[in-house]
Every structure is written in C-alpha cells, then in structure tokens.
Amino acid sequence: AQKITQTQPGMFVQEKEAVTLDCTYDTSDPSYGLFWYKQPSSGEMIFLIYQGSYDQQNATEGRYSLNFQKARKSANLVISASQLGDSAMYFCAMRAYSGAGSYQLTFGKGTKLSVIP
Amino acid sequence: EADIYQTPRYLVIGTGKKITLECSQTMGHDKMYWYQQDPGMELHLIHYSYGVNSTEKGDLSSESTVSRIRTEHFPLTLESARPSHTSQYLCASKSPGQGARNDYTFGSGTRLTVV
Numbered sequence: 001a002q003k004i005t006q007t008q009p010g011m012f013v014q015e016k017e018a019v020t021l022d023c024t025y026d027t028s029d030p031s032y033g034l035f036w037y038k039q040p041s042s043g044e045m046i047f048l049i050y051q052g053s054y055d056q057q058n059a060t061e062g063r064y065s066l067n068f069q070k071a072r073k074s075a076n077l078v079i080s081a082s083q084l085g086d087s088a089m090y091f092c093a094m095r096a097y098s099g100a101g102s103y104q105l106t107f108g109k110g111t112k113l114s115v116i117p
Numbered sequence: 118e119a120d121i122y123q124t125p126r127y128l129v130i131g132t133g134k135k136i137t138l139e140c141s142q143t144m145g146h147d148k149m150y151w152y153q154q155d156p157g158m159e160l161h162l163i164h165y166s167y168g169v170n171s172t173e174k175g176d177l178s179s180e181s182t183v184s185r186i187r188t189e190h191f192p193l194t195l196e197s198a199r200p201s202h203t204s205q206y207l208c209a210s211k212s213p214g215q216g217a218r219n220d221y222t223f224g225s226g227t228r229l230t231v232v
Contacts, residue, residue, distance in 0.1 A: 091159065
C-alpha cells in the first residue's frame with residue numbers, strides 16, 4: 001500500500017526567508033511520481049512541482065524546489081524567499097501502482113504554512 | 118483558466134435531501150476522480166472512473182454514488198444527505214500516460230454543509 005507522511009502539521013516562516021516542508025513516502029512500485037500541491041483557504045488544489053522516481057536531478061519550478069532523496073524515500077519541498085501569499089496548506093502526494101491496472105494519487109495530511117511579515 | 122468545473126461551489130442543504138454535485142471537464146480525459154476532504158485534513162479518494170460506463174469505489178467508503186455516461190461529465194450523488202456528509206468534495210481528471218509533470222487537474226471543489 002502507498003503511504004505519504006507529512007510530520008509538520010504547521011510551520012511558520014519569516015517573509016523573505018526559505019522554508020522546508022517535509023515529506024516521506026512508502027511504495028513498492030519502482031515507477032512512481034511525487035507531487036506537491038498548494039491549497040489556499042479558497043479550497044482549490046494548485047500544482048507546484050513534480051518529481052519522477054527515475055529523474056536524476058531534483059525538480060525546480062521558480063521559487064519551489066524538491067529535495068529528492070530516493071534512498072531515504074523523502075521528497076521535501078523547499079520554498080525560497082517566502083511571500084505572504086505563500087500562506088496556505090501544502091500537500092505532498094504520490095502516484096503509484098495500486099493493483100488491478102490502477103494507478104492512484106495518495107495524499108499526505110498536509111502542512112499549514114504561515115508566513116509572518 | 119480552469120478546464121474542470123465543479124458546481125455548486127457552496128451548498129447548504131437539509132438532512133434527507135437528495136443532492137448531485139456536478140463535475141465537467143473539457144480536456145477529453147478518460148480518467149476522473151472524486152476526493153473527499155474534511156477541513157484541514159488530507160484528501161481521500163472515494164470514486165474514480167477510467168472511462169464511459171466505468172466507475173469504481175476508492176479507498177474511503179462513501180455512501181455517495183457516481184455515474185459516467187459521457188466522457189466530460191462525472192456527477193456525484195447523495196440520495197439522502199446527512200450531517201456526516203459535511204465536507205469538501207474535489208473532482209479531478211488525469212491526462213493520458215505517466216510521467217507528465219502536471220498529470221492531474223483539480224476543480225475548485227464543492228463545500229457541502231448538511232444541517
């Protein structure tokens with residue numbers, strides 16, 4: 001079974017500072033994908049960044065980077081130069097094979113990030 | 118601009134009423150999903166479909182039902198709403214293949230409150 005663990009229910013960061021949100025995962029599927037989503041209070045899920053299990057380099061998307069450590073099964077999100085608009089819930093998710101020809105997207109419990117002026 | 122649309126955005130309804138949450142996408146995706154999310158909590162998969170006339174239950178047991186008569190439309194129905202159904206319901210679709218950066222597209226969600 002697939003599992004995503006986010007151990008930080010809430011995080012605070014000073015504006016313009018960098019912050020790391022932790023994510024560990026577990027799967028027996030050798031071919032999987034890892035996603036980070038941002039969910040503001042309005043409720044929509046906003047895609048931030050993606051890392052494939054066979055990707056050699058860590059993914060980067062603007063101020064977002066993913067610190068992928070495959071042996072440790074971790075996929076931490078790094079946000080550089082935090083902005084007030086970054087305050088939101090952040091979810092780590094994994095797409096992996098779940099049996100019977102089915103791939104599913106499994107989510108962690110999320111981390112609530114608050115950016116302090 | 119959203120390519121997947123959910124209506125209504127907010128719904129407050131009385132116990133025992135039948136409700137249908139609408140989800141439509143314009144991308145021609147075969148795979149569509151419904152997730153349930155309690156406030157501040159993770160998303161749980163309750164239904165998915167891999168194409169027309171295909172529906173399956175997800176990991177989280179739900180009293181809701183779904184249908185997939187057209188590729189673009191994946192409505193969710195509760196025959197008799199209860200306060201325990203109060204939650205946010207998110208619809209998503211997936212592009213074909215694997216390894217794409219932005220596989221999944223999510224709707225804006227429906228926040229359901231049953232009183």
